[in-house]
Amino acid sequence: MPEIILQHFYNRDPAIVARELLGKLLVRIIDGIRLSGYIVETEAYYGPEDPASRARRGGDLARTMRGAVGYTLIYGIHRQWLLNIVAHPPECYGAVLIRAIEPLEGIEYMMRYRGRYNIHELTNGPGRLTRALRIDKSLHRKPVFKSESLLRIEKGIDVDVKDIAVSYRIGVSKDLDRPLRFYIRGNKFVSKK
DNA sequence: AGGAAGATCTACT
DNA sequence: GTAGATCTTCCTA
Numbered sequence: 365m366p367e368i369i370l371q372h373f374y375n376r377d378p379a380i381v382a383r384e385l386l387g388k389l390l391v392r393i394i395d396g397i398r399l400s401g402y403i404v405e406t407e408a409y410y411g412p413e414d415p416a417s418r419a420r421r422g423g424d425l426a427r428t429m430r431g432a433v434g435y436t437l438i439y440g441i442h443r444q445w446l447l448n449i450v451a452h453p454p455e456c457y458g459a460v461l462i463r464a465i466e467p468l469e470g471i472e473y474m475m476r477y478r479g480r481y482n483i484h485e486l487t488n489g490p491g492r493l494t495r496a497l498r499i500d501k502s503l504h505r506k507p508v509f510k511s512e513s514l515l516r517i518e519k520g521i522d523v524d525v526k527d528i529a530v531s532y533r534i535g536v537s538k539d540l541d542r543p544l545r546f547y548i549r550g551n552k553f554v555s556k557k
Numbered sequence: 558a559g560g561a562a563g564a565t566c567t568a569c570t
Numbered sequence: 571g572t573a574g575a576t577c578t579t580c581c582t583a
Contacts, residue, residue, distance in 0.1 A: 407564070416564065423580055440578040442565045461564060491565050501578085535564050 366391070367519040371509040374433035374451040378408035378458035381451035383546045386528060389520035390465050392497040397473055399497055401465030401487055402520050405547040405554045407533045409448070411457025416536035419457045429457045434509040438501055444491030445500050449508055449517070463534070463545075464488045466553040467496075489555045523548060 369388060374381055385403050392399045409417045411429065418439060419426040428437045429450060437448040437459050452458030465487045467474060474496040475481050487493040494500070499515065508517045529549040532539050534556060547554045 409564075418564080418579090421562090421580060425579080439564090441563050443575075443577050444565055445578095446564060448564085463564085489565070533564070537563085 366511075368511045369509060369517045369519060371434040371507070374449060374509070376451065376453060378410060378451045378460055379544055379546075381449070381458075382406040382408040382460040382544070383528060385449070385460060385462070385517070386546060386548055387521045387523035389468070389518040390462065390493075390497070391516050391518055392470075392499065393514045394473075394498050397470055399470035399474060400518075401467045401469075401493070401553075403462060403464075403517075404466050404551045405462075405464035405545070407461040407463060407546070408451075408544040409459050409461060410540075414540055415538035416533060416540070417457070426457070428505060429459050430455075434507055436503055436506050436508060436515060438494075438499065438504040440501065442491075445494040446490045447494050447499055461490060462493065463490045464547070464553055464555045465493050466551065484552055488553050 385406050388403050389400050390403055411419045419429045425439055433450050435450045437450050438445050447462045448459040451460050467487055474486055478496045480486055487496050503515050507513055508515060527549050529547050530543045531545045532543050533545045
């Protein structure tokens with residue numbers, strides 16, 4: 365039986381959650397088919413004090429980032445959907461962006477749907493993985509800690525601390541002074557070295 | 558009602 | 571390496 369990750373896992377600092385999400389299994393059920401992949405790259409985002417955070421702009425995204433943890437936060441940019449998980453201590457803002465996964469189940473389905481047949485180009489980027497897993501705005505604000513969710517996070521593999529690499533975030537024009545991107549060193553499915 | 562910004566991806570040179 | 575595609579969201583008037 366697959367083991368779901370419980371809600372309290374997300375009730376911590378987003379950087380901690382981002383690091384510990386590495387190796388977890390992202391599972392998507394679509395048309396009764398199970399698609400999945402190990403999370404191999406994440407980024408942590410904070411509240412309005414974070415120049416790269418969507419919380420800065422207010423509105424629904426900011427409210428969601430301060431709302432219940434363990435829920436999806438999905439927003440569009442440049443015609444793609446980006447998947448985040450709300451994660452923060454009580455009364456704070458925070459979310460973790462899922463940037464890349466290593467495909468495990470349903471690889472053929474993902475290839476057909478995305479029209480890409482090179483496995484290394486299937487899910488190595490935040491916009492790419494949402495397309496491969498058919499994730500869109502209809503999955504916004506849904507719990508990933510329930511075993512019946514169509515998009516959820518399950519226990520995956522243990523990642524050794526020494527295999528975790530850290531860098532500054534990618535694609536942001538103004539970053540914080542501390543590196544908030546986490547990825548599995550040497551993994552072939554990470555979006556960038 | 559309009560405008561601007563943006564946590565990207567792809568194709569082409 | 572870089573330009574351009576093309577969409578959602580929020581802010582201002």
